[in-house]
Amino acid sequence: MTFSELADYFNKLESTSSRNTMTEILSDLFKRAGKGEIGKICYLLQGRVVPLYEAVEFGVADRFMIRAIAQSYNVDGDKVVRSFKKEGDLGAAAQLCYPKGRRKTKEESVVWVYDRLYAIAKASGPGSQERKITLLSELLSAVDALSARYLARIPLDKLRLGFSDMTMLDSLSWMATGDKSLRPRLEDAYNVRPDIGYIAETLKESGINGLIHVRAKVGAPIMAALCQRLPTADEMIEKMGTVAVEPKYDGVRVQIHFKRGAFVSSFSRNLENTTAMFSELQEIGNELHAQEVILDSEAIGIDLRTGKLIPFQETMTRKRKHEIEKAKISVPLKFYVFDILYKDGRDLLGEPLSGRRKMLEATLRQAQGKHLMLSPQIVTSDANELRRFHDEQLKKGLEGAVVKKWESPYEPGRRGFSWVKFKEEEGKTGKLTDTIDAVIMGYSRGEGKRSGFGIGMFLVGIRKGDLFVTITKIGTGVSDELWKELHEKLHNIKVTEKPKEYVEVNKLFTPDVWVAPKIVVEIAGDDLTKSPSHGAGVAVRFPRLVRIRTDKSPSQATTVDEVMKLFHQQKQSKI
Numbered sequence: 001m002t003f004s005e006l007a008d009y010f011n012k013l014e015s016t017s018s019r020n021t022m023t024e025i026l027s028d029l030f031k032r033a034g035k036g037e038i039g040k041i042c043y044l045l046q047g048r049v050v051p052l053y054e055a056v057e058f059g060v061a062d063r064f065m066i067r068a069i070a071q072s073y074n075v076d077g078d079k080v081v082r083s084f085k086k087e088g089d090l091g092a093a094a095q096l097c098y099p100k101g102r103r104k105t106k107e108e109s110v111v112w113v114y115d116r117l118y119a120i121a122k123a124s125g126p127g128s129q130e131r132k133i134t135l136l137s138e139l140l141s142a143v144d145a146l147s148a149r150y151l152a153r154i155p156l157d158k159l160r161l162g163f164s165d166m167t168m169l170d171s172l173s174w175m176a177t178g179d180k181s182l183r184p185r186l187e188d189a190y191n192v193r194p195d196i197g198y199i200a201e202t203l204k205e206s207g208i209n210g211l212i213h214v215r216a217k218v219g220a221p222i223m224a225a226l227c228q229r230l231p232t233a234d235e236m237i238e239k240m241g242t243v244a245v246e247p248k249y250d251g252v253r254v255q256i257h258f259k260r261g262a263f264v265s266s267f268s269r270n271l272e273n274t275t276a277m278f279s280e281l282q283e284i285g286n287e288l289h290a291q292e293v294i295l296d297s298e299a300i301g302i303d304l305r306t307g308k309l310i311p312f313q314e315t316m317t318r319k320r321k322h323e324i325e326k327a328k329i330s331v332p333l334k335f336y337v338f339d340i341l342y343k344d345g346r347d348l349l350g351e352p353l354s355g356r357r358k359m360l361e362a363t364l365r366q367a368q369g370k371h372l373m374l375s376p377q378i379v380t381s382d383a384n385e386l387r388r389f390h391d392e393q394l395k396k397g398l399e400g401a402v403v404k405k406w407e408s409p410y411e412p413g414r415r416g417f418s419w420v421k422f423k424e425e426e427g428k429t430g431k432l433t434d435t436i437d438a439v440i441m442g443y444s445r446g447e448g449k450r451s452g453f454g455i456g457m458f459l460v461g462i463r464k465g466d467l468f469v470t471i472t473k474i475g476t477g478v479s480d481e482l483w484k485e486l487h488e489k490l491h492n493i494k495v496t497e498k499p500k501e502y503v504e505v506n507k508l509f510t511p512d513v514w515v516a517p518k519i520v521v522e523i524a525g526d527d528l529t530k531s532p533s534h535g536a537g538v539a540v541r542f543p544r545l546v547r548i549r550t551d552k553s554p555s556q557a558t559t560v561d562e563v564m565k566l567f568h569q570q571k572q573s574k575i
Helices: 003-014 019-032 038-045 062-073 077-087 090-097 110-122 128-142 145-156 165-177 183-192 196-206 233-240 279-287 312-318 324-330 353-363 383-395 448-452 480-491 560-574
Strands: 243-247 252-259 263-267 292-301 333-343 372-374 378-380 401-405 419-422 436-444 457-464 467-474 513-515 520-524 527-530 538-541 544-548
Touching (some): 003 145, 019 165, 038 110, 062 128, 128 145, 233 243, 233 383, 243 383, 252 279, 263 279, 292 353, 378 383, 467 520, 467 538, 538 560
Parallel strands (some): 333 372
Antiparallel strands (some): 252 263, 252 292, 292 333, 401 419, 436 457, 436 513, 457 467, 520 544
16 A cells, blocks of 8 residues: 555545444455455554554654655745644645645555655664654655655644544454454453554554464553442441452552563553653662563652652652653652463453452562562451441541452453542542543633743543543642643644544633643532533533643543543432
């Protein structure tokens, strides 16, 4: 397939907001793609050249793309800047600056373009920025005007075609069967190996049966198991029977991949490679009885003066790319390990929690190591004992408890009732029994004092399938410093029109500035009320910002179904 043909598909995808139409377009694209192309095309559709969990980034800023466009099309840089300001998009600027009358004598293939984009992403060391600009210029010169539009966007992470990996899985099912019937099996494989390129290549090569053999692999993250909500200890025991009860830490989820003598890697719950951020993990070999292992843990910062665990926001200062060693000294971490997913060639995902716990205890050399700590646990079928353990964790300053069905397998990416969080605490989260993870959809520029920050209120939404619907606007619970930080983050992802991921927004809530669905925030409130105006069907009353969740991706935001369960639980509690 030529890259110009792929650009035609990009254009079709950009021109529609219909989810079904997108699925059909992608399905047709996947049918036409060759076995050696489909994986690379999937990465390009994501605006990448490798899976999300591989720490390979383009590192191309707007100013470098402007130089590459000017160099490629022999135009003045100011002309590119003027086009950029007019269109709000460097892809459109590249298309506008493309020399009129230029005809291509050769159509470059998708693989040829992909290989050069990969070389750009891998370029490093002295002079790498100039090499990247030269390579980008050569690429832009080699393609037609429409291809230039999308080629300029990919290294900037601004392709924004408006669909998720889940839509791509639907499309792969359509490619194979003409319907979505394979989606559950494809998603099961994706949750164990969240690499859409690998999934597509395997399906194309070997059919759906080729994915039966997808197993946990050290170095490739597994989608984190997630918690469901139940309001009371009695309901938990009634629904789950015998349970393991563990502390719910207010930290950073870290999946640890260890291979003795080879590497130690770590990943966040949204698949980000965090290896460089947690350098102390390179020292854990002496704490493990294993040649290779995958552990699920929560990283918590320790107060050097008191020895106590510190709040989430302080722990999150460790999640950085610069001055890591300095941060390591000021915010030392402990990794509270609560599960084991793989050990020495054995995939443990299907094993019951009771068996995995025994394996975990045998794998950690000691319950309290230098870096690795075995998360404490009780096993019970008594609601009163569960409640006592939960209250003890609250007194320690933790968030409560996580309750797990004792004989349940590890369910990657699932919010089933195998794991349930117990977070009832009046006052900390408002009158709601739990907080809501929402995506920022846009913001107003602010009035009075806040006009100086550039932001005065922001609109948030929750998930409805692959899309987002509004649930509230927030203007409280934000410090002056946080307003400034939020404005900077949102300014970098602002877009000129409502993103296709957003279900129709009531004009009452239309923000001054739309932003791409990238930033997740945790919000609290007094209660939920019915709302015909908000897409969620309910609104958060007296909402406030708890914190920015940089450890979560938009796909992990709270769903409409989850919020409606909270709403009905709230109604029952008032009867």
